[in-house]
Amino acid sequence: MARLGSWIESHPEGIYVRPADAWIDPSQPKPRALVTHGHSDHARGGHGAVLATAETLAIMEVRCGPQSGQPLAYDESMRVGEVDVRFVPAGHVLGSAQIVLEHKNERVVVSGDYKRRPDPTCPCFVPVPCDIFITEATFGLPVFRHPDTGSEIDRLLHRLHSDPSRCVLVGAYALGKAQRIITELRARGHHDPIYFHGAIERLNQLYESFGVELGELRPATGATKAEMVGHVVIAPPGALNDRWSRRLPDPVTAMASGWMRIRQRARQRNVELPLIISDHADWDELTMTIRELEPTEVWITHGREEALKHWCMTHQIKACELNLVGYEDEDD
Numbered sequence: 435m436a437r438l439g440s441w442i443e444s445h446p447e448g449i450y451v452r453p454a455d456a457w458i459d460p461s462q463p464k465p466r467a468l469v470t471h472g473h474s475d476h477a478r479g480g481h482g483a484v485l486a487t488a489e490t491l492a493i494m495e496v497r498c499g500p501q502s503g504q505p506l507a508y509d510e511s512m513r514v515g516e517v518d519v520r521f522v523p524a525g526h527v528l529g530s531a532q533i534v535l536e537h538k539n540e541r542v543v544v545s546g547d548y549k550r551r552p553d554p555t556c557p558c559f560v561p562v563p564c565d566i567f568i569t570e571a572t573f574g575l576p577v578f579r580h581p582d583t584g585s586e587i588d589r590l591l592h593r594l595h596s597d598p599s600r601c602v603l604v605g606a607y608a609l610g611k612a613q614r615i616i617t618e619l620r621a622r623g624h625h626d627p628i629y630f631h632g633a634i635e636r637l638n639q640l641y642e643s644f645g646v647e648l649g650e651l652r653p654a655t656g657a658t659k660a661e662m663v664g665h666v667v668i669a670p671p672g673a674l675n676d677r678w679s680r681r682l683p684d685p686v687t688a689m690a691s692g693w694m695r696i697r698q699r700a701r702q703r704n705v706e707l708p709l710i711i712s713d714h715a716d717w718d719e720l721t722m723t724i725r726e727l728e729p730t731e732v733w734i735t736h737g738r739e740e741a742l743k744h745w746c747m748t749h750q751i752k753a754c755e756l757n758l759v760g761y762e763d764e765d766d
């Protein structure tokens with residue numbers, strides 16, 4: 435009998451599904467790509483044809499220009515070559531999907547990036563039992579345990595209210611994290627206008643066009659210091675320490691990322707208020723998911739593979755690392 439998943443090949447530039455003649459999240463242009471979500475390390479421009487959710491295709495058009503894309507809704511299935519393909523929610527960012535592949539009585543699930551905790555901007559991760567689970571492992575070390583999101587948002591609000599002569603500048607990845615911080619603030623009862631950096635404007639609009647309500651937003655460009663006092667300002671992480679931030683009224687610099695668990699990373703970016711808010715599964719979510727899916731094999735794509743591989747082995751699950759290149763989740 436053939437090895438499990440022998441129809442799936444791992445190459446440095448991505449996962450190749452041979453009987454579908456299609457690549458998953460390839461880092462190089464390919465004739466046919468299945469794309470899990472819109473982050474730039476997973477969704478590159480220049481493919482011949484792209485199969486993705488409508489939300490992901492819209493994000494790719496904003497970031498990489500026109501796509502010859504075909505949208506596939508969650509849970510709709512499509513035959514690609516000799517493979518049945520279905521997208522199910524991954525809970526990572528708007529439009530993010532796990533890709534479920536079925537061929538010759540084997541089911542393989544490619545997680546893409548995912549998380550298990552609720553996110554007001556996208557549907558929750560749906561567990562799909564499978565023979566092979568191909569997972570990310572960005573935070574695949576037991577030291578990574580993300581705290582409750584609500585309590586991190588409360589720390590932000592507490593700081594905002596205790597320093598009324600300043601503003602709180604939150605560094606947040608432009609796609610996903612920025613809109614999630616806004617909706618989490620709204621969910622905690624913060625309905626004041628939120629100022630934003632120009633680099634996130636189009637993505638804010640795109641989220642709203644897909645029905646994610648962000649409340650009253652104002653561009654920081656053109657606003658006076660006096661207007662921004664006592665408000666939250668959201669900007670991409672790269673803007674935290676650059677000239678742009680000088681226009682703000684004595685900002686408390688915050689950053690929303692799973693990496694804020696590591697003090698040194700917060701210090702490197704001169705972050706005064708580190709917020710541990712991640713769009714990736716932490717160690718408990720990774721291991722809980724594998725327990726729940728009970729796959730025969732786990733293939734680990736990117737992140738800290740060793741500890742997760744070891745955990746699988748001690749739980750009698752065969753595990754291996756795929757050496758893909760080009761995935762970076764530095765700001766998530």
Ligand SMILES: [Zn+2]
Nearest residue numbers: 471473526547
């Ligand atoms: Zn991502």
Ligand SMILES: [Zn+2]
Nearest residue numbers: 547761762763
């Ligand atoms: Zn990733």
